[in-house]
Amino acid sequence: xxxxxxxxxxxxxxxxxxxxxxxxxxxxxxxxxxxxxxxxxxxxxxxxxxxxxxxxxxxxxxxxxxxxxxxxxxxxxxxxxxxxxxxxxxxxxxxxxxxxxxxxxxxxxxxxxxxxxxxxxxxxxxxxxxxxxxxxxxxxxxxxxxxxxxxxxxxxxxxxxxxxxxxxxxxxxxxxxxxxxxxxxxxxxxxxxxxxxxxxxxxxxxxxxxxxxxxxxxxxxxxxxxxxxxxxxxxxxxxxxxxxxxxxxxxxxxxxxxxxxxxxxxxxxxxxxxxxxxxxxxxxxxxx
Amino acid sequence: xxxxxxxxxxxxxxxxxxxxxxxxxxxxxxxxxxxxxxxxxxxxxxxxxxxxxxxxxxxxxxxxxxxxxxxxxxxxxxxxxxxxxxxxxxxxxxxxxxxxxxxxxxxxxxxxxxxxxxxxxxxxxxxxxxxxxxxxxxxxxxxxxxxxxxxxxxxxxxxxxxxxxxxxxxxxxxxxxxxxxxxxxxxxxxxxxxxxxxxxxxxxxxxxxxxxxxxxxxxxxxxxxxxxxxxxxxxxxxxxxxxxxxxxxxxxxxxxxxxxxxxxxxxxxxxxxxxxxxxxxxxxxxxxxxxxxxxxxxxxxxxxxxxxxxxxxxxxxxxxxxxxxxxxxxxxxxxxxxxxxxxxxxxxxxxxxxxxxxxxx
Numbered sequence: 194x195x196x197x198x199x200x201x202x203x204x205x206x207x208x209x210x211x212x213x214x215x216x217x218x219x220x221x222x223x224x225x226x227x228x229x230x231x232x233x234x235x236x237x238x239x240x241x242x243x244x245x246x247x248x249x250x251x252x253x254x255x256x257x258x259x260x261x262x263x264x265x266x267x268x269x270x271x272x273x274x275x276x277x278x279x280x281x282x283x284x285x286x287x288x289x290x291x292x293x294x295x296x297x298x299x300x301x302x303x304x305x306x307x308x309x310x311x312x313x314x315x316x317x318x319x320x321x322x323x324x325x326x327x328x329x330x331x332x333x334x335x336x337x338x339x340x341x342x343x344x345x346x347x348x349x350x351x352x353x354x355x356x357x358x359x360x361x362x363x364x365x366x367x368x369x370x371x372x373x374x375x376x377x378x379x380x381x382x383x384x385x386x387x388x389x390x391x392x393x394x395x396x397x398x399x400x401x402x403x404x405x406x407x408x409x410x411x412x413x414x415x416x417x418x419x420x421x422x423x424x425x426x427x428x429x430x431x432x433x434x435x436x437x438x439x440x441x442x443x444x445x446x447x448x449x450x451x452x453x454x455x456x457x458x459x460x461x462x463x464x465x466x467x468x469x470x471x472x473x474x475x476x477x478x479x480x481x
Numbered sequence: 482x483x484x485x486x487x488x489x490x491x492x493x494x495x496x497x498x499x500x501x502x503x504x505x506x507x508x509x510x511x512x513x514x515x516x517x518x519x520x521x522x523x524x525x526x527x528x529x530x531x532x533x534x535x536x537x538x539x540x541x542x543x544x545x546x547x548x549x550x551x552x553x554x555x556x557x558x559x560x561x562x563x564x565x566x567x568x569x570x571x572x573x574x575x576x577x578x579x580x581x582x583x584x585x586x587x588x589x590x591x592x593x594x595x596x597x598x599x600x601x602x603x604x605x606x607x608x609x610x611x612x613x614x615x616x617x618x619x620x621x622x623x624x625x626x627x628x629x630x631x632x633x634x635x636x637x638x639x640x641x642x643x644x645x646x647x648x649x650x651x652x653x654x655x656x657x658x659x660x661x662x663x664x665x666x667x668x669x670x671x672x673x674x675x676x677x678x679x680x681x682x683x684x685x686x687x688x689x690x691x692x693x694x695x696x697x698x699x700x701x702x703x704x705x706x707x708x709x710x711x712x713x714x715x716x717x718x719x720x721x722x723x724x725x726x727x728x729x730x731x732x733x734x735x736x737x738x739x740x741x742x743x744x745x746x747x748x749x750x751x752x753x754x755x756x757x758x759x760x761x762x763x764x765x766x767x768x769x770x771x772x773x774x775x776x777x778x779x780x781x782x783x784x785x786x787x788x789x790x791x792x793x794x795x796x797x798x799x800x801x802x803x804x805x806x807x808x809x810x811x812x813x814x815x816x817x818x819x820x821x822x823x824x825x826x827x828x829x830x831x832x833x834x835x836x837x838x839x840x841x842x
Contacts (some may be wrong), residue, residue: 368496374571374572374573374575375575377542377569377571377575378569378571378575378633378636379563380542380561380563381540381562381563381564381567381568381569381637382563382588382589382592382636383589383592383593384563384588384592385592388592392577392579392580392588396577396579444562463591481697
């Protein structure tokens, strides 16, 4: 048998891998070492000038990064708690189980951008129904989108609403795949529902939880459309996230070289931090 | 420990998993039974015969379609598992992974809000019996499968009020030599604590060595309840004869000749059963291969058989022979010489079981 033929079979896969993954990364690295912008749109070589600028003279990037960390961790934690609670609700035999399972999934089936437009209308300070309703209860109008602190929480609310169903789905699938015996044994031991959850359900769900949290963290760290539509990063830069900032630098200001520097730095930070988070979560939740 | 005993009555119990069908199929056909205090019972039967259903009905994990369960004459049919004072050990060890061995054993008592001193005393006593004392502070998940199974068992035993400990094939995951030791452990526990133990298994050796009373089940039916000796020597149905013993009981289609004689092929066999009401009827003759021996001379109940195969099992020889078209198996002492070709076999009349419609007469 001639083993040279194997490359013929590997080629399609390799070609796609190189085309959509390896080439873009290498191109980004090369671009990040150039001064490509709207005045000089060419692949010149300026060394690590862009990186020096990023690490010494760009607090806005780092602010956006920490803001992103706050937003993604908060949303994912909330999604996990709410998703777990909903999954527990429809896990066991209750009336209209199927109905509830479908209802809880609806947000995930909608188009995020369009739903965000609807949310923006809801939260509109003078015209939106939310402040209208609160006004009916005697609450003063809340600056949902124009207060720097509240705007962050508005983004969180929308993100949680949109993505909790996904968490719910993963956790429900996990719950349904759990073995029965530990629960029977706990019932025989006389465990209260609380004890059952703490000592049986939660430890058994740990591996699935970690998977779900990591998937959602990766997704949440790309948060862009919600911010773009809801607040455009405002007021000021109060809700600006890394991806949104990179978008501004690259596709609005056309500082392609510098945007590539930001992208690549962001990629490295994300790989390192998600690896650490995964390790820490595994340590915390699965005591092996 | 007197108060931990309880008598368990199963009264007219039956169960189906599809009660709404027009013709429900029964996993358990109606039966009544009493499990006495402090005894060891084994429920024996092939897979799918209803053993686990019966166990789950007693523990309350399954509510019977019909009938009532009484613990010490108190009805518990409608009580939930946690209110029943029952302990159950499953086929695979179930432990609380996040806890130490001590916490695992203490868990059922903590759930019932016992005092710290009481918990400590009970856990110590149980861990001593189960040889777990040296592991008490280690995380339970670090133990081996058999130790984990001991923890499952221990969680049942720490409670002084358990009416019975139910075990569903608990030694499946355990090595053969450890199995033997654990079974002895279980027996000791039973003698020491006088806890009723109910043990589900499909392994006859396990049942025979463990239990005082064996309940043999087949297709949702209890076919025989009795001592190991009864099951072996006087199986009530051909199923029991076939299922218990290795090799299975020899069963021959035969005809009744006289009051005490049947005819197998052309051979007359005398039995101790009175067959006067069964003249000319088709019956089955059952004889354990252990009771069939080689005879030196011809005589009553002795006949010629053609030797097919002789297998040496070390402690005995198994002869497979033919009489006419029928196959007969005989277990004989290892030292006995077996001549090639033909042998004279002898069946003792008192060891013959005669079955009509697969039931012993």
